[in-house]
Amino acid sequence: MARLGTGTGTCTRTGTGTRTAGLLDGMPQQRRSPQAARAAEAVPVRLPSVRRPWLLLPSPAATPFTLAYAAVLAVTSLVSAVADPSLVHALQQGSSTDVAHLVRAPMGVLVASALWIAGGVLTPYAFGFLLVLTALERRVGALRAAGVFLLGHILATLATEVPVGFAVLAGHLPGTSVHRLDYGISFGVAAATGALAGLVAPWLRWILLGLIGATIAQSLIAFTDPMTGWGHLISLVIGVATWPLVRYWHRSRTAAAAPRGG
Template sequence: MRRVARVLGTYVSRSPVTTGYVGLLLLTHLWCTSVLSTAEAQRVVLGVSTNLDNLQDRPVRVLAGSMLFFDGTLTEFTSLAFVGTLITLGIGVSVCLAWLERRYGAGRAVGIFVLGHLAATLLTAPLIHVAIAHGWYPDSVRHATDFGISYGAEAVLATGALLLKRARWLAAAGVVAWPVSGGDWSGVLPDFTTVGHLLAAAIGFACGACLLRAARRAAPAPAPQPDTALVE
């Protein structure tokens, strides 16, 4: 128990922003699943869904509010929803975001997460418009329930994968494989959430490449070697 308490204390002290965010996500999830009725919870998540109708009517509210919830479960251990929770809340936020905060600071870590969430959402919206207009997506997608942290989590997962010293490309392939394997590819286009996750991964890879480049520039130059001819 002392060892567990020590590990948790170190985690909190080294990544306080991530710790607070994880706590907030757990509170909002418990609020929706244990306090509100099913109908009330559905109204809440629909109100923060980043669908086309909400983005047109109240963009700031839904873009910010969507990051306060995760679309998954904490109790149905054998379901795909629980696997999604492990990937997004577990590995994405609790591990990768915390690691980025410890290594690069809270500002950069949160910036990557928010950029992935916002940019992937806003870049997917025009695609949905075009797909609906051409009949590739049903019109119901316009007001679909679509909320949560998964785009931001995908971005920090991609960044973390690219910053690994070992198994970098294997981890990057896993980041891409998650939305590809779980998406619907039966139509002309994959479903819009798959597109959004792939865009978020691309954003995360770009952020990781920028951090790698900055680290190489900041690395000290190798010390000059003595001239052996002069030494002799």
Template sequence: MSPDFEEEFLRQRSTNIHELSNDPLRVLISSAMWIDGGYWFPYAFLFTVFLAQAERWLGTVRWLIVCVASHVLATLASEGALLGAVRRGLAPESAVNTLDIGVSYSLAGVIAVLTYRIAAPWRYPYLAAVLVFYGLPVLGDPTLTQCGHFLSVVIGLGCYPLVRGRGKTRNPKETLATPRG
């Protein structure tokens, strides 16, 4: 695609305030089908390491609930906060058209919910790493996307009732010590 066509194509699938106001269901679904920037290899790696493992553990329905809840709730909360900032004059009016696409909110929520798959005490360093990775950017001068990612992590952690009792937790020490043959 030409850069101009690509930008318009993605803008129509963006979960920005303008598109959410016009057709929220369409953009919430279509936005989650795209990756920002066109670099698919890191996403293929992350999908394999996190999303596939979570779906295998949770089953498709529960995994999808975590994905949808993270994507939809973080999008609505972050775009709602941006709308409030625009209305109070803290953000420019043009912010209603900010490009906001991608599956990264779902990915962040799933990465967070996998905390419950790891046995203690290993779960705590994992959780700390997730909170640092997604939380540090919010402490500076956060962007809409950084806030959305952190909200997705909180939402993923809030999905504990969905994952409670979903099989034995994994102990990395035992997994690494088990001989394969």
């Protein structure tokens, strides 16, 4: 990285490259061939590009996972808005990751529960889903972004529902607790936000973590749905725990996309 400052040295250019004079006169210089010197001088200066607003949204080529997933969520949200309420309730109840369903068909409900947005596509979580998943997928790729999302969704669900099952067996909770309605994308969004925070500039990182942390804290203090609140906190921690991995993925992806010299 070039550094601009005030000093006593000066720089002069010769036919074989740049020679630093003054304080560095006594240091040996590496001599380059005329061809190498011309090639070095021909490299254009790359200025930082201004972020284009449309890159915040998913696209078929760059973010196929986010785009396809958003289309599925739009369909299920439309169904929940126009279909008979009793049918919608039956579909969502069948997709619920409550203890009873996790015991009978764990993989099926873990996937099905992530096909619904609580409240529909006009909720803050839907907006956050688009921005966060798009940004994460552009940095690490489709399969890896999907893996982070599912990791948070699955682990946070199990971490909140398994204790409920044990509490019911021990007699600390009523038997109806194994049939609580539990579905949505918020655990996956929280995990993806936590992972994305490790890939952005520090000032934006703390804004992301601060906003979602404040939302989770408010939910826990209100104590309206403590299991979901703890699930959000767990999934956020899971996302933060993936920082070494997502940073490695991002470096590998950037290196693979960089032009190679001939």
